[in-house]
Amino acid sequence: MRARILLLIGLLSACSTSDKPENLIPEDKMITLLEEVHVAENQVNNLHMGSADSSLVVYKGLEKEIFKKYSIDTAIYHASFKYYVxxxxxxxxxxxxxxxxxxxxxxxxxxxxxxxxxxTTKKPI
Incomplete structure (x- = not known):
């Protein structure tokens, strides 16, 4: 997992220069969001839905709930992600x-x- 993250960081940082967004998500909140996004991805993967389209629909619903919980929208999240990357x-x-x-x-x-x-090792009396 760590190798994939480092590869992602390298690839994205090589092609991205981002100015600080107006509504940058603070680092601690972004860390929490990333954790919840990864948990949501894992939940969807564990469903073994068989269809990438169905998995994406479920994931997008979970993502929407996460963003709602933290009062952000997709644009703010993606701009902040791009900035940090x-x-x-x-x-x-x-x-x-x-x-x-x-x-x-x-x-x-x-x-x-x-x-x-x-x-289960104890026997009933």
Whole structure:
């Protein structure tokens, strides 16, 4: 995953120079948005819908809800994304935080799953 992110950063930064957008999403909020967008992508991938069109429709619905939750629109998100991508060192640091946060959330989820499973080794009295 990290290799794909670094490749994406390299490719996008090589062809993009972006001035600071008027409504730039602050870095901490952008990190949170990126985390939620990746969670939404993962949710759609786990649905195994079989059709790219159907998956895209579901993803766009989830994305719309994320943007609504944070009171932003697609244009602001894409302009902010383009701005940060044009600054590879900053974007790399942001994505390292995204990955770290997602890994921590995953670990908490797995820990919760392990502790919530009933103990099947005990025999009833």
């Amino acid at each position: 044009a600054r590879p060192e900053q974007f790399k640091a942001m994505y390292e935080k995204v990955v770290k946060d997602l890994e921590a959330k995953n670990e908490r989820y797995l820990k919760k799953q392990r502790t919530s499973k009933p103990d």
